[in-house]
Amino acid sequence: MGSKTVAERLEVTIESLGAQGDGVGTLDGVQVFVPFTSPGDVALAEVTTRNRNGIYTELVELKAEGPGRAKPACAHFGTCGGCQLQFLSDETYRAWVRERAATALAHHGFSADLVLDPVISPAASRRRVAMKALKTVSGVILGFNERQSHRLVDVETCPVTRPELTSLMQPLRAILNDLLAQAMNATVHMTLTHLGVDLLIDAPMALDLAAREKLVDFANTHDLAALHWQDQGFLDPVAIRRTPVMNLSGVLAALPPASFIQATDEGEAALVKAVLDACDGFKRVADLFSGIGTFTFPLARTHQVLAVEGAKVAIDALAGASNVATGLKQIVPLHRDLYRRPLTPKELSAFEAVVFDPPRAGAKEQVAELAKSDVKRVVAVSCNPNTFSRDARTLADGGYSLDSVLPVDQFLWSPHLELVGVFSRV
Ligand SMILES: C[S@@+](CC[C@H](N)C(=O)[O-])C[C@H]1O[C@@H](n2cnc3c(N)ncnc32)[C@H](O)[C@@H]1O
Known part of the structure; x- marks a missing residue:
């Protein structure tokens, strides 16, 4: 027994x-x-x-x-792994966001008093989303992974995502049901750009003519800006009806497929404002990990800017947009791997202010150089409170004071959090 x-x-x-x-x-x-x-x-x-x-x-x-509890907004809450904290009241959630930043900072010896009131993006504001799809005998499941599982939750809608994207969920289910082989998985990346939705479907399947025609029809019916199909790394531009662009402070910068943008309009606006305020009064600014220019273009209205980025397609998009933009100060785009070749203190001495916005791993190598530099103002934008705090400690040990930390939450009801830290040379 x-x-x-x-x-x-x-x-x-x-x-x-x-x-x-x-x-x-x-x-x-x-x-x-x-x-x-x-x-x-x-x-x-x-x-x-x-x-x-x-x-x-x-x-x-x-x-x-x-x-501290409230009624969750979504019928899928609890099963869907996308949101963990929908059951909190707005006040409890806001207090936790601030606490999340303060706790990470405390681990590296910084005071909670530095943390400002968070800027939290509202519901229905997420403008980029990656959904998983699976073809089953009873149709296509389209949604997100269950919490701590690879099983998919079929979602009808998603209260954190922009309606322009959620309205495509049902039609996507139908077309994927038509196209995918039984038991095939796909990932659907949807981005709401300035000129409409940019859709990238990643599935291990080459398109035949009939499939291609269906996808072009889909792009026309739903007035997509662009539809790409990606088969095992091979990117197939099925329908480019309008080049996807982002409006960055009035400059239209092309958004290459799978390139980074901030997750919500509101989050981007808060980050840009914090960066501009911190750089006010400084003439020359370096924007490190610039992407396609989220901070470069707003900065370039009043500052000369060096934009440094490791992804060739992103810096090319930034350079292309700056070539045709009007009313900007000088922008110098530089393609460089800042992990392997961070800007040295000598190179940094040309700038009064430096903004850096690295991936989740942080910018250990670049921050070690910044800590030895004479740059007056450093602005750290980060999507990881833990690596932010580690990098902040290096700057503080190099003689910078951390003046303030603004939490910017673009991933409502999840533990993901952006921070903007402002440092001054003392
Ligand atoms: C969090 S994103 C920020 C982009 C931009 N600041 C924005 O707000 O849209 C990080 C950027 O760092 C770039 N990146 C990643 N690794 C890099 C490296 N080793 N050197 C330079 N840039 C890198 C990515 O391509 C991406 O554009």
């Missing part, structure tokens, strides 16, 4: 929210993490893992509700 293990259950009162959005309580001095709970909740939870950080659980039942 086989034996059956009985899962261990705990009852715990939640005291705070952790960095990943789980409720955190303590039992016998050990932290207990319970998803979908908030301070004041009393949770019955089943243990899944124990490690040196504490005990990880799944919520079985709420025995009592604390004051």
Whole structure:
């Protein structure tokens, strides 16, 4: 006769929210993490893992509700892994966003007082989204992964995403059902650009003429700007009806397929304002990890700008746009790998202010050079509070003061968070 293990259950009162959005309580001095709970909740939870950080659980039942809860906006909440924190009231969520930044900074010795009131993008504002699709016998599932799983949740709509993108979900299901082979997976990248939706479908399948015609029809019917098909890395421009461009402070910059843009209009506006305010009064600015010019073009209205970027297609788009734009100061585009060849203190001495906005890994190599430079103002834009705080410590140890940190949340109800840190040479 086989034996059956009985899962261990705990009852715990939640005291705070952790960095990943789980409720955190303590039992016998050990932290207990319970998803979908908030301070004041009393949770019955089943243990899944124990490690040196504490005990990880799944919520079985709420025995009592604390004051920080609200009704989730989406019917898929709880199953869909896209949003973890929809069950929080606006005030609790805002306080947690600020706390998330403050906790990361505290690990590197910075005060919570530096953290400003967060700018949080509203619902229905996400302008870029990647959805997964799977062809099954009963049709195409289109949605996001379940929480901590590779299983897909078929979503009818998505309350964080722009309606121009969610309205394509049902038609996409239909066309993918027509095109994909049984059990085939695809990823659908949708980006709302200045001239309409840019759609990229990534699936391991070459297009025949009939499939191509259906996709062109789809692009026409839904007035897409562009539709690309990507088959195992091979990018096929199926229908380019209008070149996708972004409007960056009045400059139209081409958006190459799969290139980076900020996730919401509101988030971009807040980041740009913070960067412009911090660079006010400084004549020459270097914009490192510039992408297609989110900060370069607004800066170039009043500053001379060196834009440095590692992706050739992105810096070419930036250079192309700056060649035809009017009313800008000088822009110098530079294609360079800043991880392998960061700007040296000597090169940096040409600038009074430097903005850097690296990928999630941060900019360790570039920050080590900045810490030795005489640049007066450094503005760090980051999508990772942990690497931000690490890089901030290097700058502080090099003699910079951290003046303020603005949290900018473009991924509503998720633990993803952008920060803008302003540093001055003291
Ligand atoms: C977070 S994005 C920011 C882009 C831009 N500042 C914006 O707001 O749209 C990071 C950028 O760093 C670029 N990048 C990644 N690795 C790089 C490297 N080693 N050297 C230079 N740029 C790099 C990416 O191509 C991307 O454009």
